Amino acid sequence: MRIQFFSRYLVFILVAIIATVSFILSFWDASWLWAFIPSLFLTGLGIYDMRQVRHSIRRNYPILGNLRFFFESIRPEIRQYFIESDTENLPFSRLQRSIVYQRAKQQIDKRPFGTIKDVYEKDYEWINHSMHPTHISDFDFRTTVGGPQCAQPYSLSIFNISAMSFGALSANAISALNRGAMMGKFAHDTGEGGISKYHLQGGDLIWNIGSSYFGCRNEDGTFNDEKFAEKARHPNVKMIELKVSQGAKPGHGGILPAKKVTAEIAEARGIPIGIDCNSPATHPEFDNPIGMLQFIKRMRDLSGGKPTGFKICVGHPWEFFAIAKAMLETGIYPDFIVVDGAEGGTGAAPVEFADHVGAPLREALRLVHNTLVGVGLRKYIKIGAAGKIISAFDIARTLSLGADWCNAGRGFMFAVGCIQAQACHTDKCPTGVATQDPSRAKALDVDNKASRVYNYHRNTMHAVAELVGAAGLNHPNLLRAHHIARRISPTEVRLLSAIYPELQENDLLKGNYRFRLFEVAWPVARADSFEPNGTVEDLMNHMNQVYRPTSVSPTANAST
Numbered sequence: 366m367r368i369q370f371f372s373r374y375l376v377f378i379l380v381a382i383i384a385t386v387s388f389i390l391s392f393w394d395a396s397w398l399w400a401f402i403p404s405l406f407l408t409g410l411g412i413y414d415m416r417q418v419r420h421s422i423r424r425n426y427p428i429l430g431n432l433r434f435f436f437e438s439i440r441p442e443i444r445q446y447f448i449e450s451d452t453e454n455l456p457f458s459r460l461q462r463s464i465v466y467q468r469a470k471q472q473i474d475k476r477p478f479g480t481i482k483d484v485y486e487k488d489y490e491w492i493n494h495s496m497h498p499t500h501i502s503d504f505d506f507r508t509t510v511g512g513p514q515c516a517q518p519y520s521l522s523i524f525n526i527s528a529m530s531f532g533a534l535s536a537n538a539i540s541a542l543n544r545g546a547m548m549g550k551f552a553h554d555t556g557e558g559g560i561s562k563y564h565l566q567g568g569d570l571i572w573n574i575g576s577s578y579f580g581c582r583n584e585d586g587t588f589n590d591e592k593f594a595e596k597a598r599h600p601n602v603k604m605i606e607l608k609v610s611q612g613a614k615p616g617h618g619g620i621l622p623a624k625k626v627t628a629e630i631a632e633a634r635g636i637p638i639g640i641d642c643n644s645p646a647t648h649p650e651f652d653n654p655i656g657m658l659q660f661i662k663r664m665r666d667l668s669g670g671k672p673t674g675f676k677i678c679v680g681h682p683w684e685f686f687a688i689a690k691a692m693l694e695t696g697i698y699p700d701f702i703v704v705d706g707a708e709g710g711t712g713a714a715p716v717e718f719a720d721h722v723g724a725p726l727r728e729a730l731r732l733v734h735n736t737l738v739g740v741g742l743r744k745y746i747k748i749g750a751a752g753k754i755i756s757a758f759d760i761a762r763t764l765s766l767g768a769d770w771c772n773a774g775r776g777f778m779f780a781v782g783c784i785q786a787q788a789c790h791t792d793k794c795p796t797g798v799a800t801q802d803p804s805r806a807k808a809l810d811v812d813n814k815a816s817r818v819y820n821y822h823r824n825t826m827h828a829v830a831e832l833v834g835a836a837g838l839n840h841p842n843l844l845r846a847h848h849i850a851r852r853i854s855p856t857e858v859r860l861l862s863a864i865y866p867e868l869q870e871n872d873l874l875k876g877n878y879r880f881r882l883f884e885v886a887w888p889v890a891r892a893d894s895f896e897p898n899g900t901v902e903d904l905m906n907h908m909n910q911v912y913r914p915t916s917v918s919p920t921a922n923a924s925t
Contacts, residue, residue, distance in 0.1 A: 377411040377427040384408045441787060456710070457775065457785060461755045465779040468824035469817035489852045492761055495837025504830035505550070506841050508769045510604060512700045512745040514662070516670025519569075519603045522551035523841055524760060524822060524829075527751045527774035528573045528608070528676070530558025532621065532630045533711075533789070534778075535806035537814075538798045541781045543568035544811065545818025554772065557608050557644070560596055561633035571604045572597065573676070574664070576618070577644040579634035588650050588660075590667055592635070597668035604701070605664050607675040609648070609657070612709025612752055615678035615723040618646040625792075625801060653894050654684075654691035662697050674701035674746075678709070679729035680722075682882060683897045683904070686890035689736050689873075694892040698745050702737075703772065704730045706752025710775050726752035727766055731865040732882075734767030739873030739883070757828035765844040766865060780821040781814040 384404035391397040411427035414420075423430035436443075444455075460481070467474040482489060511518025526546060531539045533556065546553040546568030553568045557575025564570055574593075577586060581593035597605060610616060621630075621642040631638040651657045657675070665673035679685055692698055706726025711719075724732070730750050737743040750768035754760060755776045763771050775783070782796040789799035797809035833841050836848055846862035853859055868879055878884035885907050889897040897904055 373425055374427065376429045377408070377415075380404050380407045380411060380428060456708075456753070457755065457779075462779055462785060464756055465776055465821055468828075469780040469821040471820050471824075474824070474828075485852065485855050487852060487854060490758075490762065491850055492758065492832060492836055492848055493850060494835045497837055499834045499837055499839055501830040501834045501839065504826045506826060506829065508747060508842065510674075510701050510747045510769075511672045512698050514698060515665065515672050515700045517672070519672050521604070521770055522549075522822075522826075523764070523770040524826060525552040525571070525749075525770065525772050526554055526777045526818075527709075527772035528554040528556040528571075528606070528611070529774050529778070530556030530573075531561040531563055531633055532558045532625065532801065533799060535794075535797055535800050535809065536561070536563045536629065537806045537809040537811050538778075538781050539563040540566050540811045541809065541814035542777060542818055543570075544815035545777075545780070545822070548815065548819040549822040551822055552603060554606065558630070559633040559635065560599070560602070561629065565599075565601060568601070569603045570599075570601050571606050572602050573606045573608050575608045575644060576646070576648045577634075577642070578650075579636070582635050586645075586649060590663075593664065594667040597664070597671065602668070603671065605668055605671055605673040606701075606703060607648075607657075607661060607664070607673070609675050610678045610680070610705070610723075611676065611711065612678045612705035612707050612723055612726070613711035614714040614718040615680060615705075615707070616646055617715065617718050617722075619644040627801060630801075654688045654892055655695055657688065658691050658695050658697040658699070661699050665700075672700035674699040674703065676703035676705055676749075677733075678705045678707060679724040679732055681895075682732060683886040683890040684895045685733065685736060686887050687892060687895055687897075689740050689742070690890055691892040692742060693740060698742060701747040701749060701769075702733055703749040703751065704733050704768070706730075706750070708752045710753075726750060726763070727865065730763065730766050730768055731867075735868040735883075736873070738870060739868040741871045741874060743870075757825055757832050760825070760829055761832050761841065761844055762849050762861075764841050765846050765849050765861060767846075769842070777818060777821065780818045782809055782817075 384401060387397045387401035387404060391401055407428055410431070414423040414427035414430060417423065420430065420434070422433055464474055466472070506523045507520045508523060509518050510521050526542055539561065540563045543553050543564055543566040547566060551569070552571050553564065554571040555564055555573050557573045557577070557579060559580030560570065560572060574581070578588045580596055581589050583589050596602065623639050623641045626636065626639055626642055628638055634642065636642050651660050661673050661675065665671065677685070704726065706729060707723035708725055730748070734743065734748060737746055747769040748767060749770045749772055750763045751772040751774065754763060754771045754773045760771045778798055781798055783798045784796055786795050788794050792800050792802055794800040794805060797806040800806055829841055833839070833844065836844070838844065846865055846867065847860045849861045850858055851861060851864060866880065868883075869877070872879060873883060873887055878887060885904065886897070889899055889904055891898055
């Protein structure tokens with residue numbers, strides 16, 4: 366017992382002895398003060414460790430126990446720089462980050478000696494090439510957004526900056542992103558935090574309207590038509606996006622603490638300075654699918670007919686079916702739908718929501734695409750997609766599953782200097798990207814980073830052109846699910862068209878459900894409510910009766 370006690374306090378005892386001896390010797394030789402001062406400090410630390418009650422490790426191992434907390438604090442950096450492999454996704458691999466850095470800095474993005482991926486590993490994917498490839502010289506790929514009810518269609522790049530608010534990102538980061546978007550002629554989604562002066566650097570904007578209606582709200586948090594119309598008609602605002610839910614934390618509201626509500630943020634959001642600001646999980650302006658579409662029409666009219674749509678992370682499938690039925694019943698069509706996958710990121714999200722809520726992008730995108738095809742509206746409504754999109758192959762695969770364009774958030778954060786420190790929620794971002802600390806943010810040079818945003822977009826579009834050309838196509842909008850293959854096992858390969866099958870035009874209107882999911886959930890969806898006909902329990906019982914897990918793919922399971 367005494368030996369154990371002595372070993373636990375050995376370091377503290379030795380330091381105390383050194384402090385005592387060096388103090389005595391310093392009377393004869395002042396140079397001993399160099400030993401006395403640090404040892405006195407450590408002795409004081411040891412005494413404090415033994416008296417504090419918060420950490421038992423420090424009480425049992427005074428002085429020495431502090432090393433545990435020190436190394437824990439730098440564990441992410443040690444792992445990132447010395448331990449993680451090039452392909453380990455946490456959440457983005459070094460390989461993914463490197464390709465952004467290289468393209469943003471105009472460095473060589475080629476790789477010698479072959480792939481470092483295991484091409485026989487489950488879920489490995491590739492694009493099937495043609496023996497007669499094409500050459501694409503113009504890689505400014507665009508899609509026109511704006512259906513029959515839109516007065517001002519917009520020619521949108523197929524690769525744009527995803528929703529990130531001023532407040533989540535610093536003023537310098539927002540400025541750099543917008544200037545880069547202006548240089549590259551692509552779009553910058555404002556995020557739900559409103560349009561700040563930093564968004565108005567010349568780049569095209571997609572104005573994201575969340576449940577708090579920042580920038581167009583009354584004092585009670587309701588929507589203000591006049592404020593909205595004034596900002597929506599700004600020439601830089603090209604599209605209006607109603608945020609119903611986001612992939613990183615679907616079904617969850619948020620709060621901006623009072624200490625973060627600075628004068629600039631309050632101005633952009635239209636809220637009082639220094640007061641907690643709550644974002645509810647639901648919109649005050651509507652509570653059913655018909656009301657949601659009427660609100661979209663209202664915003665489109667107020668904007669002067671600019672393309673207006675909504676962003677959603679898919680949850681209960683019958684809720685999206687209800688929106689589709691509301692389109693048919695009201696004749697009101699959104700100009701676009703942005704599908705946000707559950708793999709999306711945010712500055713801060715509850716762990717359970719980030720890890721286990723919402724449908725991943727591929728399944729959600731295919732569901733939205735198939736539904737619109739099945740009701741005959743796909744030709745009027747464009748689809749955007751977001752969720753860990755970094756490379757040209759990510760874009761190609763996403764377009765092949767039904768998207769018309771892709772958005773990237775964290776990819777463009779890497780372009781302006783993010784190193785994936787994962788300190789976004791602490792206000793201590795080491796690169797000045799995700800912080801409101803002026804002293805940290807000033808480290809980010811706007812002109813330099815704007816050029817990197819432009820370079821990343823341009824070089825990625827060039828890579829898309831090379832991929833599409835290798836497949837024998839002339840434009841990314843010709844990509845289909847059969848162009849991409851996925852390894853299911855070491856001896857089995859399937860095309861994405863087999864894993865994620867497609868409905869035919871008007872199938873749902875004809876009652877040709879083809880897949881169990883539509884057969885069960887489409888009939889119970891209703892245009893006047895997000896709730897299904899009957900109880901959810903009855904619906905789930907019916908779903909379970911026909912659900913036969915015979916495939917590795919969730920979508921394939923639902924279609925057996």
